[in-house]
Amino acid sequence: MQKVLDDYPALAAAIRNLLSAGVTASEVAGLMAHVNSETKLVPLKKMDAWERSIRDELWASERGATETSWKFWMRPRRFTSWLDLCSHDGRKREAALRVNSADAPSAFLLALGLRRLNDWVPQVRSAARETLPELASNSEPQDVADVLWSLLEHWSTWGRMEPADREAVVAIASREPVSLALKSKIMSTTAGPAALVLSQCARLTSFDSWIGEFAQGAVQPTVRARAFRWMFVGRSSWVVGRKWKWTDVAYCKGKLEPILESRDLPANQPFMATLCAAMEDRSPMVRRVAAEFLIRELASIGDNAFVLAHRTASDPNPSVAERGNFALKQLNQKDAAAPKNAA
Template identity: 30%
Template sequence: MLDAIDPSALAEAESVIVREAELYRRPPEESTFMARLLGKSVGSLEQLSETHQLEKLFLFHRDGNLREAALRKFDGPVSSAFMFIALAWRLNDWVPEVRRAAEECVSRCFPQTPASIVAQAAAVLLIRKSSWRRWGDERRWLDAVLNRRDVASELAALIIERPSGPTARILRGALQTPWMDSFLPQIAGSAVQPATRAVAYETLIAGQASWPNGWRWRWVDKTIGRRRVETVFAHRPLATDISLQDIIALALRDRSGAVRSVAMSGVIRHRDKLSDVEAIAREFLDDSARGVRERAEFILR
């Protein structure tokens, strides 16, 4: 039943699991005088040791000692995307001992996990992990498995085929791995969602990958103490040799005005490297997308 939970529902599911399974630091039935006097026939640690797969449930226990013990019991490949994310979340646990146990656990389990499961989990983790604050070096274990080539292949297929959801943001997060570079032309040409195709074309035209890498405060007006949160991006050059002229020509033929606008912005930025720039601009003066028309007019001016 845990394996069947939507991977994106971890935060909501965790509170329900704890409540329904009574995974409290001191379960209600153990808090009474008679329970303490008579004792339990089987304690929680004994249950964990003797019961097959109970570690999946105790991974959510409010007692850090039991979370740590559950992590040490995990072995072999992870069974689902939901459990993969649950294990990754323990790398960001508020108890240092649990984070250390999580490191040992994922170092055993993540490398053995099928790429299809990792890719499903990555579609959630690539968006959310940048907001985690407690972990430090522990993140390297997650980065290592997300940087596998077979995972990049599965994730690219997911990004192309998914008809809804934040696939453009997922692609942004996935760009930190060089393995994704070889899939960008396919994503640009075939992704169902226009926003995803736009990100792929924008990356190819720029010749560099950019992805969210944390945040910082930016002053809006120091005199009144007004500031706002600004996303920080990391960058790296693409490992592709695709023709700039060819990729812009393909983007200009896309059915989405947003993608054609990205292409026309590329024409403006790289006009010194392209041929027939004015002819391109004239061709799109009557484009149905306002952003495309405005960029074409700018080029001619």
């Protein structure tokens, strides 16, 4: 099976040169700088595969060092680098976190560090909690935001993370330059997990004041729809994990259900202003959310209910128009029942 490392021959060569048995202490800094520069070109995807590839290279270099250890004229390799974050030895991963705490030379290496918050060794996770906030504060805010973008999408599936580990990530994302970079990316990106990242960023109180901006100006319809939904209900929510629920014990069938946390949003624009803004959105996904809350609040809207229901029923999108027709039926049934009750 081809390794992802093979797709980047320059990086593969730099890593193998760094890990070779003949490297002297004076050569390590230059070789590590070469590795750092090459990792800047690596996209933050398939991180599991990248860890396996680097771990294989570390394992191969250690085996080679063991086989030649009897040669007294060859110095055994022993120095700690960023690559040891992928080592099979938990003590080496912990040492890599504690040694490399100045700043991350690339987003790729910082991502390897943040992934240690889900490490299978508790001591490594503890070291990550202690060192990563300082490491992130010394790194480029855009690199930190890019790493969080790649991790927040699926970190709710990381079963080994504890509340303290999540608090460490929240502390990193709460830094103003990082949160502003995340906000800009959520607003402007045309593809990708922007809505999922927004849901996880809802943990940050700084994002509460930006919900209206996401609803009005985000490029992706999924982001605008989610922001409008939060504005309608007055609460933001995010996934903290998943739990197993049996649906049929006799046949051993079940499913994983998300565990949600939520927080009240500060008072924002009135319901009618939010509803009209959502109904005018160019995406049917957002207009469906508006139609849903129109149906929910028919009784409290008053005289505008018929006008808004007719407007929704005439929407060019069939799924939105269907909801508008349902709202009209509800209003007509209410009007038909009113004379009987009066009599």
